[in-house]
Amino acid sequence: MAKIKVKTPVVEMDGDEMTRIIWAMIKDKLILPHLDIDLKYYDLGVEYRDRTDDRVTVDAANAIKQYGVGVKCATITPDAERVTEYRLKRAWPSPNGQIRGILDGTVFRKPIVAKNITPAVRSWKKPITVGRHAYGDLYKSMELVADRPGRADLVFSPDDGSAELRATIKEFNGPGVIMGMHNTDKSIHSFARSCIKYAISEKIDLWFACKDTISKKYHARFKDIFNEEVLKHKDRLDQSGINYRFLLIDDAVAQIMKHEGGILWAMRNYDGDVFSDMIAAGFGSLGMMTSVLVSPDGHYEYEAAHGTVRRHYYQHLKGEKTSTNSVASIFAWTGALKKRGELDGTPEVTRFGERLEEAVLGCIEDGVVTKDLVPLMTPAPKGYETTEAFIDKVAGRLTAVAN
Numbered sequence: 505m506a507k508i509k510v511k512t513p514v515v516e517m518d519g520d521e522m523t524r525i526i527w528a529m530i531k532d533k534l535i536l537p538h539l540d541i542d543l544k545y546y547d548l549g550v551e552y553r554d555r556t557d558d559r560v561t562v563d564a565a566n567a568i569k570q571y572g573v574g575v576k577c578a579t580i581t582p583d584a585e586r587v588t589e590y591r592l593k594r595a596w597p598s599p600n601g602q603i604r605g606i607l608d609g610t611v612f613r614k615p616i617v618a619k620n621i622t623p624a625v626r627s628w629k630k631p632i633t634v635g636r637h638a639y640g641d642l643y644k645s646m647e648l649v650a651d652r653p654g655r656a657d658l659v660f661s662p663d664d665g666s667a668e669l670r671a672t673i674k675e676f677n678g679p680g681v682i683m684g685m686h687n688t689d690k691s692i693h694s695f696a697r698s699c700i701k702y703a704i705s706e707k708i709d710l711w712f713a714c715k716d717t718i719s720k721k722y723h724a725r726f727k728d729i730f731n732e733e734v735l736k737h738k739d740r741l742d743q744s745g746i747n748y749r750f751l752l753i754d755d756a757v758a759q760i761m762k763h764e765g766g767i768l769w770a771m772r773n774y775d776g777d778v779f780s781d782m783i784a785a786g787f788g789s790l791g792m793m794t795s796v797l798v799s800p801d802g803h804y805e806y807e808a809a810h811g812t813v814r815r816h817y818y819q820h821l822k823g824e825k826t827s828t829n830s831v832a833s834i835f836a837w838t839g840a841l842k843k844r845g846e847l848d849g850t851p852e853v854t855r856f857g858e859r860l861e862e863a864v865l866g867c868i869e870d871g872v873v874t875k876d877l878v879p880l881m882t883p884a885p886k887g888y889e890t891t892e893a894f895i896d897k898v899a900g901r902l903t904a905v906a907n
Contacts (some may be wrong), residue, residue, distance in 0.1 A: 508856050510541040511848040514840055515567045515805075517548045517599075519577025521812035522891075524549060525820060526830045527577040529892060533899045534860060535837060539853075544571060548599050550580040554592045561599045565606035568803050572847055575840035576603075576807040577833065600807070604638035608691055609799040610698035611636040612768075613780040613809050615787035616794060616835060618868045621880045624786045630766030632783050635702065636776025637695040637726075638797060640687040643773055648682045656682045685722070692726055694800040696733035699770040702798070704740060709747045712770040713756035726772060784809055789876050791829025796839055806839040808832035816891075827875035828891040834864055834898070863901040872897050 518527060535541070546564035553560055568574040580586055581598040604611065614633040650656060656673040673682065696712075703710040716724040727750060734741065734748045741748060751759065753775055760769065771779060784793035793809035809832055816826040838857040845853030868877065871885035878888050889897060 507538060507540040508852050509850075510539055510841070510844060510853055511850050512573075512844060513542040513544050513571050514844055515546065515564060515571050515574035516543040517546045517564050517574060517576040517579075519579040519812065520549050521578075521580065521814055521817035522820060522826065522828050523578040523808065523810075523812045523833060525817070526828060526833050526891060526895075529895045530830060530834055530837060533895055534834065534902060537899075538856060538902070539841075548576070548579050550582055550586070550590055550592065550596070553596055553599070554590070557593070558596050558602075561602050562606065564599075565603045568603070568607065568805055569801070572803055573840050573844045574803075574805040575836050576600075576805055577836075578808055578810060578812045580812055598643065601643040603805060604797060605640075605644065607638075607797060607799040607801075607803055607805065608694055609638050609797040609803070609805070610695050610702075611638045611776065611780075611795060611797050612702055613776075613783070613793055613795045615784055616792040616831060616865075617787065618792075618865055620869050620871075620882055621788045621792075621877065622882055623788070624880075625761060627762050627764055628786060629764040631787070632760065632763075632765045633702075633706070633708070633768045634776050634780040634783055635695075635699045635768050635770035636780060637687075637692070637771070637773050639691040639695075639773065641685050641773040642683075645683050645685045647684075650676045650680045650682055652679065653677050658684065687722075687725070689725070689729060692729045693733060695770075696730045697737075698798055698800060699730075699768060700733060700737050700741065703746050703768045704737075704744045706768065707744060707746070709749070709767045710734075710741075710770065711749045711751060711756060711767055713751045713753040713775070714772055715753050717752060723772075730770070780809060788880050789829055791832050791874070791876060793832055794835045794839060795832075804840070804843050806836040806843070808836050826891045827888055827894075829874045829876050830891065830895055831864055831868075834895075835861065859905055860898075860902055863898050863905060866901055867894070867897050 518524060544567050546560055548561060579599045582592055582595045587595050612633055612635050615631050617631055653676050655675050658671045658673055660669040699710060712730045714723040714726050716727045784790045790810035795807050795809040797805040813828050816828045819826050838861045842854045842857035845851060873885060873888055874894050875888040878885055
């Protein structure tokens, strides 16, 4: 079969540990045999980021701005232990956080649903999508350790030379710790508009949740701007039959456990980080969660929602067989390819992405799965596949469909 031509390049960002091993298998067995594609490659593995003083991350984000679509492997965000393990110059910041900041995007995470995987939460019948604000807050915070008694102040110095705004955070009688966070109206407006646009495109209700009863300025700013954007787009929401609800975050958590799903749940950066993992686990596995970063300028970055699967990587280094779920990484590729085909007006590329997804789900629904999915399935399969064997089974099914 002739390879399908992909008109415009896709930005490819490689990653770390077991997901890097999986990434190469996916590309070699599922993508390159079928597509004539120009991949603009950036190595975001932690060692190369260290070698380039993390310049490669910025270059990759700017490449997504240039070409419009990127696909990213999971990467390490190094802590002190990782700095020692990989002999790094410093604990480099999260690549995901940097790319989000440069693109000023919103992250949408949606579970991949298979007929024979029953959600852990009995009421969940439809996918729950999490819309995560992808800028600022904890991920752009500044921190200090107060190692002696003293006073911590929050200070804003206006550029126009007018009087400073100052508030005392804490009078420390002994050691403590301090954090300063920020966000911008511009980014919050973009976040709200992206969520409204996504809800309309998917024809699903929209929730936004934060804690404005406690944070009467910071969280309240999010609530007010979100409401402002909802009012601006009220006619479109009404025409699409979409309901908008604001909830306190604790109320939203309680209600989501009894909801049937089929909604977009929008949250601030940290809340979205935490609860997207809960949703993924509730529907099956972090290996079954898609993630796409959407910028207000119409740029897209697709990735798996999980980490680098460190434990399996150490097993792999010892020569042991692993059974690592590659589904979310495969769906990162299919998401990018479907969007590339949509933007380029090449339906054959979009259809290839759909066929690859059908091949993956076909395997799962036939009981061909990795170890993590076995306890979640009804009926339970008799065994499970190794990491590479599962990808090989998907490749075989894909080739059979293509022929």
